[in-house]
Amino acid sequence: MPVNTRSAHPGPSVQGRSAVRAPSARARCPRPALRAVAWLAGPAAAVVLLTACPASAAPLPLSSAAGPGHTSGAPPASGHRAARVQGEDGRGFAALAGLSAERLELADQVAAAKLRSGTPVADPARERVVLEEAARKATARGLDPVVARRVFRDQIEASKAVQRGLLQRWRAHPEQRPTGRPDLAGEVRPALDRITTGLIDALTEVAPRRGTPGCRAALTTKAAGQAVQRRFDPLHSRGLSRALASVC
């Protein structure tokens, strides 16, 4: 069931409809002025991007433009050259950034469910399932399962950081608490599982770029774009940076 956590801003689709209400434009982009979105681009570098919060930015239609359908619908990468060309046009990076951002928006739903149920943010048994599934899908696509596990460990840590931040915020500001009660097992986790498939496809696509000098710059550009388009607040922006930390 749709849950209005903070606004009428549409979020990622759960079972084909807009089920997550992402933080409002005001919550995520409090001033319509230039904002600095600081990116921890890696242990050695911090890339600061000055970005304007657009007046009416809408979330990217990731499921059609950069999501699993897009990546799996792309022509098969036959050999190194095809993979390199796909990497060069940025689709894999766009998909990685978009799906990671979508996953983080679902953290709002997870946190709302946990607020209602009183269950802890960390669920080690579920984490094992997520990591196993990522490794299994990676192996099936010829991607190193160790890489997949590492990236999904980051995705999970990012989700937990966002959830904890939201729960803290909601404790301090009860008026901001979401009113709905998302169905974690029935809707939110299945949505997360669908994102897993797309993320593995995208990771497979960018695999030839891992360890190359341009990898982090390409990824950071796409991630910063997502943060702006989705009007991420600092909590979600940091989460996105964390979620993508091991990709390159």
Ligand SMILES: O=C(O)C(=O)C[C@]1(C(=O)O)C=C[C@@H](O)C=C1
């Ligand atoms: O499914 C949950 O309960 C979540 O909080 C999501 C998630 C994840 O990112 O997949 C994050 C933290 C939990 O420890 C387990 C899984």
